[in-house]
Every structure is written in structure tokens, then in C-alpha cells.
Amino acid sequence: MIKSPCRLSTPLLRHAFHSYTTYTPRGLLAVAATATAGPKQPRFSSTTGHERSLEDITLRQIFDAHDFWLQFSQQHTSDLARPSRGLFQNRYLTEPSGFLKYAQVTRQKCQQIVERVLSAASIEAYAGIPRQLDLLSDSLCRVLDIADFVRCTHPDTGYQAAAIQAYAFLFDYMNVLNTTPGLNAQLRKAISIHEASGSWNEEEKMVAQILLRDFSNSAIDLPAEKRQNFVQLSNQMKTLGNEFLDSMTPTTSYLDFDIKQLKGMDPLALARMSKGGKRVRLPTVGGVPYAALGTVEDEAIRREIYIAGRQSSKDQIKLLERLMVTRAEIANLSGHESYAHMNLSDKLAKSPEAVNSFLTALSGDNAPRVMQELAIMKEMKVADGISTGIEQWDLVYYRNRLNVDQKPKSRKPDFMSAYFSLGTVMQGLSRLFDRLYGIRLVPRGTSPGETWNSDVRRLDVLHETDGHVAVLYCDLFERAGKNPNPTHFTLRCSRLISSSETNEGSNSPQDANDGMAVSSSTSSNQHYQLPILALICDFSHPPNSRIPALLGFQDVKTLFHEMGHAIHSILGRTSLQVVSGTRCPTDFAELPSVLMEFFASDPSVLALFARHWETGAPLPYEMVEDSLLTQRRGQGIQTETQILFSLLDQAYHSSLPLKMKGGFDSTKAFFDVYDKYSSVREPRATNAQGFFGHLVEYGGTYYSYLFDRAIAAKVWKEVFRDGKGDGGVEREAGERYKEEVLKWGGGRSGWACVSAVLGEERLKDGGKEAMEEVGKWGVHS
Structure with missing residues (x-):
């Protein structure tokens, strides 16, 4: 599941990409013209081979050895008086x-910037408007991204x-900016003045x-009354989305069964739920209930469980329908x-017609498997x-049966x-990032108050x-x-710190960045604010301090997926934060994270690290092959x-919410789609759209994950050679x-990126035909 970039009701706030797997960048000091890190370039000179080896060992121990972590963290936090x-x-x-106070100071800084933009009159001033x-x-996002993170992550109420x-x-200040046409007018004027816009990079x-x-x-060009209506509708959309x-x-929280009716389920699980009765x-x-759908032998019971889990309340359906109508009204205004036309205008797809071309082609490729x-x-x-x-209600059950009936290649018990x-x-x-890109993760101690929980590890x-390029x-x-x-989470993006910022009452680049980390280019006197990232997972603590936390293979893929977003934020180090890291179109943002899942199952990558925590024995790859085979069964239906x-x-x-006779009926629209395209009938007793939370965040771009899966599979095959010949750890492929x-x-245009990395010139300009071509590639793994 993907949490997409948050867009509020102003163009000036473009939040960084958040994802959860299920999601959401520019090169290392690219604008400062630093040298490309090629395969034969020297290592960062301040670290010896011995120090790098110690860093590598420490990295493992701070996550695997609880006593070591306590000692490591206490070395940096023992002075409680600080x-x-x-x-x-x-x-x-x-x-x-x-x-x-941070928000108030930021607003004052923002108002000064707004005044500078509105008062621009010279060619030089107009050239500086972007x-x-x-x-x-950036000033707004520095507060709002951190506030959003703290709101949902910090344990202190x-x-x-x-x-x-x-x-x-x-x-609230966003709404003030959103009703300031002068900003838009000055930007348009800057674009129209060739002497100004001609100097832009x-x-x-x-x-x-x-x-x-x-x-x-x-709706910045509308009259004041309609602009105010736009703001009200935008606020209403946000409220409805949160309520949804x-x-x-579901309307029914629990189902009561005789224990015999659930024959096939794990007896121990049943015993716990029945409490001996x-x-x-x-x-x-x-x-x-998902486990029940996969194991209960009685089809009638599975049907009852399936339908109960897909029945939303009438109020929930009304919330959804009001949200869709509100979005349609915003688009019309x-x-x-x-709304799809509006939201797709800056995506790779550009239009709903192109999205449907992609989905139609993808469906054609997928149909034989189904x-x-x-x-x-x-x-x-x-x-x-x-x-x-x-x-x-049969799909999970028979897929599980198929997996049980098939004999694995490995005769060893699956203790992956x-x-x-x-x-x-x-x-x-x-180690993988070091081989591909010349970067590594190094444990660092934290200052008092720097983290929100004692379990949090900082890696530079x-x-x-x-x-130093990120935290x-x-x-x-x-x-x-x-x-x-x-x-x-991207808590702060990369950005070049201009000399004028440090001249405006700030003694140092750190002062200009609220005390947060900055770095100096090794090839110039320029300073960059470092990307600040947070990676959140929910792995179980080990049962005792002698055993490390052990991850299932799906957990490993999840961690690789999220680190794919992180590496996008790290390597996408631009001079302007609006285009930094994962601040790219929604239907391009999942490409790096989905591609990382291919690395997670590649034998040459696993050989870098996958070994038994106690004996040091390498992972038998047959175990991975068995797991991949299991995951691929039923993939067509999924x-x-x-x-x-x-x-x-x-x-x-689409325009349907405002055009449907008798008002928008989301259930009818749901079955219109399923009846036309689904290979398996959906029972009429359900209204599963009430659980489709991605509607809130994606708003016409839910196709993005499938789209990026198709591209990632192609990149893995064409650039990293399907991992053959150690292609998964090859520096040349990583640099490309x-x-x-x-x-x-x-x-840069996402299509230009895809075209260049694949050597597919015909994709460079995108369009409906390019979307259809990607659909024909399929999402085979």
C-alpha cells in the first residue's frame, strides 16, 4: 500500500513522498558539478579500509545485539545534563x-519572500523568481513535513x-497564499521575459x-468569489477524506460460529479464540478472517466471511460519494x-484516456494467466x-491449497x-548501495532530544x-x-543554500536551516541542506537479548522496498527542493522502490549478507526459489x-459523479466496472468501495503501482540483466x-528518464501510445 505525496490547496506546498507497502531525484551535488562517482574513482579519502570494516560490523550489531546497542547509544547520551x-x-x-514558534517564525520568513516576489521589477529579480x-x-515544507511526521509517529501526546x-x-496560511494572484502573475511575467527565463537552468x-x-x-485565475469557493471545497475535500x-x-464486526464450522483452520488459533469452548x-x-478464507473447508462459511468483510455502512458510502462529488466540483471550477483530468495533468499518463490504454493493454497481457x-x-x-x-471466496482457499500440494525444490524446512x-x-x-552507487550507511550517535524514542537508530x-549526503x-x-x-518519510529535502540566505542575519548554513544538518560540496564552496529521512517499520522484538530480530522473506522485501524510496531521496540531491528526491510524479515515484524488490531476491545480492545468524552459513537459494514460486501462484488474479x-x-x-442520473451511486459504478472486466463475479451483497482507502490519497492515480511494476521489471531485465552474471551488483549498471x-x-520528465535508461527513444515524449506499450510489457516477476 502506498501513501502518495501530500498535495494541499496550494502549489507552493509539495510534500515529499510517503509510502507504505504495501510507497511516494537529482544526482549527488549535480548542480554543483561534482564528479560522477564511477567504478574506478577513489574512496572517500577520510575513511580507511579498517574503519570501513568496523563501520560495517557496527551497523549489524546496533540492530542485532541489544546490549551492544545500549552501550553504543549510552556513549552519546550518558551526559543527561546536556x-x-x-x-x-x-x-x-x-x-x-x-x-x-517554529511555524510563526517560518510564516514571517515566508512573508518576506512573498514581498520580494511581488515587488520584483528588474530582469535580475524576475530571473530569480523560481x-x-x-x-x-521549502520553508513551508520544513515545518509541515516534520509536523506531519511527529503527529503520527511521536509517542508524546x-x-x-x-x-x-x-x-x-x-x-491557514496556505489559504492566504492560495488567494494571492500576484504570485502567479509574477511567475507568468518572469516566464514571458526572455532575458529572465532564458537564463534558467x-x-x-x-x-x-x-x-x-x-x-x-x-483556480488562481478565477474571480475572488470563485477562488474562495475553491478553498472551501478543498478544505471540505480534506475533511471528507479524513472522515472516510x-x-x-464493516457493518458487522464479528461473526459467531460453532468451532466445527471452521474446520481447516489452525486448531491452536481456534482454541485461543474459543477459549476452550x-x-x-x-x-x-x-x-x-483472511486466514479463515484460506483454510476453512466449508464453502458456505467462506462465503459468509467474505461478504461480511466487504459490507460498508450506508454512512460510509455516503461519505465516499460526497467526496467524489466534491472533487468533481473542484475540477470543474x-x-x-x-478530477482525473486535473490530477493527471502533471503525471506521466497526462490523461484518463492514456491510463485506460495502459490498463487495457495490461489486462490483455494478464488474461491468459488468469x-x-x-x-x-x-x-x-x-x-x-x-x-x-x-x-x-474461493480464490484464497484454492491458491493456498495449490501451494500446499506443490512439492518445493528444497527438502529443508523453511527457516529462512x-x-x-x-x-x-x-x-x-x-553493501549493495556501496557496490552500485558508492554510498554506505554508517551508524552515528545522537544528541540529547534528537530522536523521539530510544529505539531509533541514526545512520549517516x-x-x-x-x-556526508543524507541522514x-x-x-x-x-x-x-x-x-x-x-x-x-522525507522530513526535509535536498536544496542548495544560497549565499544570500547566510548573509541575511544567519551566521552559518546551519543557522539558515534551523540548526539541522548541512554539507559542503567537495568541488565548490556551496552548501546543501542534507536530506533528512525516517524509515518506519513494525518488526517484532526478539524474545530475548541473545537472539536478534529475525525477518521473514516478505519483511526483507518490504525493507528493500522502503529503502528504494530512501535511495531515491538520497541520490536525488538537487539544488531546488520542489524537484528533489521523491518529489516527482506519483506514477514515477514507485519505480525505485518496486525495483528494489527484485534486488531482494537476487542470488548475487543475497550472497552479500544472507547468512545464518548463529552459524554464519550462507542461505540455501532453493529456499528463496520456493518462496518466489509460492508468491507467483495466483499472481494473475492478484x-x-x-x-x-x-x-x-x-x-x-471521471465526470460520472456529476452526471449520473438521480445522483452519484458508487455501488452501481462499482458493479459496472466489475461486471465488465472481472473474471470472477462479485456478490451483489457487498459494497467494498467503502474500504478503498487509496481513493483518498491517489485520486485517479491508483494505476501507478502497476505502471511502475511494469517499468521496474523491464529495467531489471534490460539494465541489471535479470541479475545474470552478477548484474544485480554491477557498478556499471548502478551508475547507468x-x-x-x-x-x-x-x-526531468519521467518519460525521458525511462527512455534513456532503457534506450527506448520512442518512449521519450510519452503519450497514449507509450502508456499502451508499457502495458504490453506486463508485470511479470
């Missing part, structure tokens, strides 16, 4: 009350409340285009045919003495997790020639009240499900991918 340096070393965030607007966006207050304070041109388009989508996400519960209360959401899988399931059902066709201690996986990621990201905070263990979804929801997302964000994709962020 004052707090503030969260992320931000000097304002030494206590909760500092959040509002950078001024980028600084305005005082900090949470303060973050919410600061966020709301600046959100590629990043500045892209930022100007992005902001101009976003201003247009924010908070209300995703004969009746079982089965929840209708979560892992338990902005001069667009539909038919084959259903035929196998049908044979199994007939063998069970049941002559009816395959139904939705013993080869994947958390520390060795983090060690493996660092070091490049072999450019030194990564790892909050990877479960705890009460913590959001369990794996997520990558892909079809994602295609169906992508089509539903398009239908809901970094130079053509990762380093650009949103500063």
Missing part, C-alpha cells in the same frame, strides 16, 4: 511549545498536539512549469472535465465434489528468517567522494501505539484485482540507473 538539541537537531523543537518560490515552498497546532497554523525551468500548472489547478479513512469498518467469535477484518489459474482452481473444486464455478537478522539485512543494503549516508533515522521495532505500516481497482479509481474520478533515473527527481 541540554536538548531538539528533534532532528532542530533548534526550535527542544520542547513541544517550540513547534508553534528560486524564490522554491525557497518559499504533547508533541503530537503541538505538531497538529503548528500544521493547522501554516495550513533545467531545474529552474521545470520548477516554473510545475508551479505554473499547480497555480492553474488551484477513519470510518473504514465450542463457539468462536471471528473478527471480520484483519489477518484472522478549475476548468477541467473531471484463465490458467482459474482453470486449475476449477479442477481442484470439482475434485472436492463441488460443480459450481470459482467464486471470490534465521538467515535474515535485521542487522545483516541493513548490512546487506549498505556517506558517499565515496562527496562525503536516515531508523525506527524499525514495534511498540504500543505506533502506526504499524512500513513507511518512508494483478487483475489491482487492474479492477485502478479502473474503479478512474470511474470514480543512477545517472538516467535516480539523480533527476522531478527535475
Whole structure:
């Protein structure tokens, strides 16, 4: 599951990509013209081989050995008398009350920038407008991204409340900016003055285009009354979306069964739920009902469980329908045919027609697999003495049966997790990044107050020639009240710190950045604010201090996925933050993270780190092959499900909500899509759209994950040679991918990136035909 970039009601706030797997950049000091880190360049000179070896060992131990972590962390926090340096070393965030002060100071800085833009009159002033607007966006995002993170992650309710207050304070200011046509007018004038816009580099041109388009989508050209209506509708959309996400519960929370009716389920699980009795209360959401659908032998019981888990309340459906109507009204007010047309205007797809071309082509590629899988399931059902066709409640059950019936290649018990201690996986990621890109993860101590929990590890990201290029905070263990979804947060993006900023009352680049980390280019006197990232997971603590946290193979893929977003933020180090790191189109942002999942199962990559935590024995690759084979069974049906929801997302964000006779009926629209495209009938008793939370975040771009899966598979095959001949750890392939994709962020057309890295010139300009071509590639893994 992907949490997409947050876009509020102003073009000046473009939040960094958040993802959770299920999601959301420019090269190392690219604008400062640093040397490309090629395979034969020298290592970062300040670190010896012995020191690098110690760093590598320490990286594993701080995650695997609890006593070592305590000793390591206490070395840096033992002096309790030292004052707090503030969260992320931000000097304002030494206590909760500092959040509002931080927001207030930021607003004052922003107002000064706005005044400079509005008063621009000379060629020089107009030439500087893209950078001024980028600084305005960065100033706002520095508060809002951290506040958003703290609101949902910090365990202290005082900090949470303060973050919410600061966020709301600046959100109100967003509405003020959104009704300031002068900013849009000055940007347009700057573009029209050749002497000004002719001096812009590629990043500045892209930022100007992005902001101009976003201003247009924010109805900035409308009369004041309609602009105010736009703001009200935008606020209403945000409120409805939050209410919808908070209300995703079925009408029936539990189902009561006689324990005999659940024959096939794990007896121990049944015993726990029945508490020794004969009746079982089965929840209708979560892992338990999913396990029941995969194991209960009685088809009628599976049907009851399936339907109960996909029945939303009438109020929830009304919330969804009001949200879709509100979005359609916003689009119409902005001069667009539909919300999908509006939201796709800056994506690779560009239009709903192109999205449908992609999905149609992808469906055609996927159809033979679906038919084959259903035929196998049908044979199994007939063998069970049941002559009816395959139904939705049969899919998980017969897929599980198929996996049980197939004999694995490996005769060894599947103890894969013993080869994947958390520390060795983090060690493996660092080694992989070192081989591909010349960067490594180095443990660092933290200052008092720098992190939000004692479990949080800080890793500095070091490049072999450019030194310190990012800070990564790892909050990877479960705890009460913590959001369990794996997520990558960009708390602050890369950006060149101009000399004028340090001349305006700031004594140093750190002062200009609220005390947070900056770096110096090794090839110039320029300073960059470092990307500050946070990686959130929910891995279980080991049962005792002698055993490290052991990850299942899916957990490993999840960690690789999230680190794919992180490496995008790290290597996408631009001079302007609007196009930095993962601040790129939604349908391009998942490419690096999905591609990383291929690395997670590659034998040459696993050979870097996958070894038994106790014996040191290397992982037998047959175990991985068995796991991959299991995952691929039923993949056609799973892909079809994602295609169906992508089509539903398009239908809901089309002009339909305002044109349907008798008012928008989301259930009718749901079955119109399923009846036309689904290979397996959906029972009429359901209204599963009430649980489709991605509608809120994606808004017409849910196809993005499928789209990026298709591209990632192609890149893995063409650039990294499917891992053959150690292609998965080859520096030349890594450099090609970094130079053509990762380093650009949103500063280059995504189609140009894809075209260049694959050598497919015909894809360079994108369009409907290019979308269709990607659909034909399929999402085979």
C-alpha cells in the first residue's frame, strides 16, 4: 500500500513522498558539478579500509545485539545534563511549545519572500523568481513535513498536539497564499521575459512549469468569489477524506460460529479464540478472517466471511460519494472535465484516456494467466465434489491449497528468517548501495532530544567522494501505539543554500536551516541542506537479548522496498527542493522502490549478507526459489484485482459523479466496472468501495503501482540483466540507473528518464501510445 505525496490547496506546498507497502531525484551535488562517482574513482579519502570494516560490523550489531546497542547509544547520551538539541537537531523543537514558534517564525520568513516576489521589477529579480518560490515552498515544507511526521509517529501526546497546532497554523496560511494572484502573475511575467527565463537552468525551468500548472489547478485565475469557493471545497475535500479513512469498518464486526464450522483452520488459533469452548467469535477484518478464507473447508462459511468483510455502512458510502462529488466540483471550477483530468495533468499518463490504454493493454497481457489459474482452481473444486464455478471466496482457499500440494525444490524446512537478522539485512543494503552507487550507511550517535524514542537508530549516508549526503533515522521495532505500516518519510529535502540566505542575519548554513544538518560540496564552496529521512517499520522484538530480530522473506522485501524510496531521496540531491528526491510524479515515484524488490531476491545480492545468524552459513537459494514460486501462484488474479481497482479509481474520478442520473451511486459504478472486466463475479451483497482507502490519497492515480511494476521489471531485465552474471551488483549498471533515473527527481520528465535508461527513444515524449506499450510489457516477476 502506498501513501502518495501530500498535495494541499496550494502549489507552493509539495510534500515529499510517503509510502507504505504495501510507497511516494537529482544526482549527488549535480548542480554543483561534482564528479560522477564511477567504478574506478577513489574512496572517500577520510575513511580507511579498517574503519570501513568496523563501520560495517557496527551497523549489524546496533540492530542485532541489544546490549551492544545500549552501550553504543549510552556513549552519546550518558551526559543527561546536556541540554536538548531538539528533534532532528532542530533548534526550535527542544520542547513541544517550540513547534508553534517554529511555524510563526517560518510564516514571517515566508512573508518576506512573498514581498520580494511581488515587488520584483528588474530582469535580475524576475530571473530569480523560481528560486524564490522554491525557497518559499521549502520553508513551508520544513515545518509541515516534520509536523506531519511527529503527529503520527511521536509517542508524546504533547508533541503530537503541538505538531497538529503548528500544521493547522501554516495550513491557514496556505489559504492566504492560495488567494494571492500576484504570485502567479509574477511567475507568468518572469516566464514571458526572455532575458529572465532564458537564463534558467533545467531545474529552474521545470520548477516554473510545475508551479505554473499547480497555480492553474488551484483556480488562481478565477474571480475572488470563485477562488474562495475553491478553498472551501478543498478544505471540505480534506475533511471528507479524513472522515472516510477513519470510518473504514464493516457493518458487522464479528461473526459467531460453532468451532466445527471452521474446520481447516489452525486448531491452536481456534482454541485461543474459543477459549476452550465450542463457539468462536471471528473478527471480520484483519489477518484472522483472511486466514479463515484460506483454510476453512466449508464453502458456505467462506462465503459468509467474505461478504461480511466487504459490507460498508450506508454512512460510509455516503461519505465516499460526497467526496467524489466534491472533487468533481473542484475540477470543474478549475476548468477541467473531471478530477482525473486535473490530477493527471502533471503525471506521466497526462490523461484518463492514456491510463485506460495502459490498463487495457495490461489486462490483455494478464488474461491468459488468469484463465490458467482459474482453470486449475476449477479442477481442484470439482475434485472436492463441488460443480459450481470459482467464486471470490474461493480464490484464497484454492491458491493456498495449490501451494500446499506443490512439492518445493528444497527438502529443508523453511527457516529462512534465521538467515535474515535485521542487522545483516541493513548490512546487506549498505553493501549493495556501496557496490552500485558508492554510498554506505554508517551508524552515528545522537544528541540529547534528537530522536523521539530510544529505539531509533541514526545512520549517516556517506558517499565515496562527496562525503556526508543524507541522514536516515531508523525506527524499525514495534511498540504500543505506533502506526504499524512500513513507511518512508522525507522530513526535509535536498536544496542548495544560497549565499544570500547566510548573509541575511544567519551566521552559518546551519543557522539558515534551523540548526539541522548541512554539507559542503567537495568541488565548490556551496552548501546543501542534507536530506533528512525516517524509515518506519513494525518488526517484532526478539524474545530475548541473545537472539536478534529475525525477518521473514516478505519483511526483507518490504525493507528493500522502503529503502528504494530512501535511495531515491538520497541520490536525488538537487539544488531546488520542489524537484528533489521523491518529489516527482506519483506514477514515477514507485519505480525505485518496486525495483528494489527484485534486488531482494537476487542470488548475487543475497550472497552479500544472507547468512545464518548463529552459524554464519550462507542461505540455501532453493529456499528463496520456493518462496518466489509460492508468491507467483495466483499472481494473475492478484494483478487483475489491482487492474479492477485502478479502473474503479478512474470511474470514480471521471465526470460520472456529476452526471449520473438521480445522483452519484458508487455501488452501481462499482458493479459496472466489475461486471465488465472481472473474471470472477462479485456478490451483489457487498459494497467494498467503502474500504478503498487509496481513493483518498491517489485520486485517479491508483494505476501507478502497476505502471511502475511494469517499468521496474523491464529495467531489471534490460539494465541489471535479470541479475545474470552478477548484474544485480554491477557498478556499471548502478551508475547507468543512477545517472538516467535516480539523480533527476522531478527535475526531468519521467518519460525521458525511462527512455534513456532503457534506450527506448520512442518512449521519450510519452503519450497514449507509450502508456499502451508499457502495458504490453506486463508485470511479470
